[in-house]
Amino acid sequence: MVVSATHEAAPRDAGRLDTEFVIETVDLRMRYGAKDVLCGVDLRVKRGEVLALLGPNGAGKTSTIEILEGFRLRSAGEVKVLGIDPANGDEQWRSRIGIVLQSWRDHGTWQVRELLNHLGRYYAPYSTTDRVRPYRADELMELVGLTKQATARIGRLSGGQRRRLDVAVGIVGKPELLFLDEPTVGFDPQARQEFHELVHQLSGLGETSILLTTHDLAEAEKLSDRIVILAGGRIMADGTAAELGRQVAGQAEIKYSRNGQSHVDTADDATAFVRQLFAEHGDEIGDLEVHKPSLEDIYMTMVREFEAGQWTDTSTLPEVTQ
Numbered sequence: 001m002v003v004s005a006t007h008e009a010a011p012r013d014a015g016r017l018d019t020e021f022v023i024e025t026v027d028l029r030m031r032y033g034a035k036d037v038l039c040g041v042d043l044r045v046k047r048g049e050v051l052a053l054l055g056p057n058g059a060g061k062t063s064t065i066e067i068l069e070g071f072r073l074r075s076a077g078e079v080k081v082l083g084i085d086p087a088n089g090d091e092q093w094r095s096r097i098g099i100v101l102q103s104w105r106d107h108g109t110w111q112v113r114e115l116l117n118h119l120g121r122y123y124a125p126y127s128t129t130d131r132v133r134p135y136r137a138d139e140l141m142e143l144v145g146l147t148k149q150a151t152a153r154i155g156r157l158s159g160g161q162r163r164r165l166d167v168a169v170g171i172v173g174k175p176e177l178l179f180l181d182e183p184t185v186g187f188d189p190q191a192r193q194e195f196h197e198l199v200h201q202l203s204g205l206g207e208t209s210i211l212l213t214t215h216d217l218a219e220a221e222k223l224s225d226r227i228v229i230l231a232g233g234r235i236m237a238d239g240t241a242a243e244l245g246r247q248v249a250g251q252a253e254i255k256y257s258r259n260g261q262s263h264v265d266t267a268d269d270a271t272a273f274v275r276q277l278f279a280e281h282g283d284e285i286g287d288l289e290v291h292k293p294s295l296e297d298i299y300m301t302m303v304r305e306f307e308a309g310q311w312t313d314t315s316t317l318p319e320v321t322q
Helices: 061-069 112-120 137-144 159-171 189-204 217-223 241-247 270-284 295-307
Strands: 021-032 035-046 050-054 076-081 097-100 177-181 209-213 226-231 234-239 252-258 261-267 285-291
Touching: 021 061, 021 209, 035 061, 035 076, 035 209, 035 234, 050 061, 050 217, 061 076, 061 177, 061 209, 097 159, 112 137, 112 159, 137 159, 137 189, 159 177, 159 189, 189 209, 189 217, 217 295, 226 241, 226 295, 234 241, 234 295, 241 295, 252 270, 261 270, 270 285
Parallel strands: 050 209, 050 226, 097 177, 177 209
Antiparallel strands: 021 035, 021 076, 226 234, 252 261, 252 285
């Protein structure tokens, strides 16, 4: 369902937007009544890229995703997804994207192969000379690891198997862009690991770009090529986990002993610090440990500074090459 909002239609062929990217937003804004939820989001996702969108509750992630998927009208700004304004997306455009929701409970009495064959028929009319769609059901079940469950009733699948089917439903039309919304909520460790392997397999094919939202920071670091952190309707940081670590003043913690005494120091450049430490004290140094800030440390630092009103201008961050 599309929720109405004040909508300033973006130019269909805005000169600042480039079709090299599967997602492009310029000054994206969303307002509900007097509340600004998105306050000028500029975002680009390259073809073949896996992007993780992070942010605390209320950051604007859901609004951003729903606008990109074409389910919600923006208040202002320019948006293109696969070169088309989602507000004007037709069935041809929708056939090129896939969406995996957090959960759905339909089709419990269908068999796995039966459902995938049925859904595939909707995509067949949109096949092109360079992109034959949809996946054949047996090919798709092999890809997502459900071959042995081909004739199983959907309502009898395990949680991990059901999530694999969710992905199969999302990619049955061989989408150019796949949205994954909190893909492993409620998973046990084994199911989460299996799902991660599936996402790596999909991204490794090079045919599908992926945008995922998650609250699991280790998952974001493991699955994505790039991470965007959203808070208060604005992008706070954008880059790989390593680049985010350099953007925030996250110093490494160095623990060591010297002549039997324990020491703890911090340094921006841990390698240079350790080199100097051994140059000066050599064999006196023992029990050396270096702890660099994790993605969770970086993320929590950003959120705390934002909530405390100390994060005022993301333009002060070093530019990250995308």
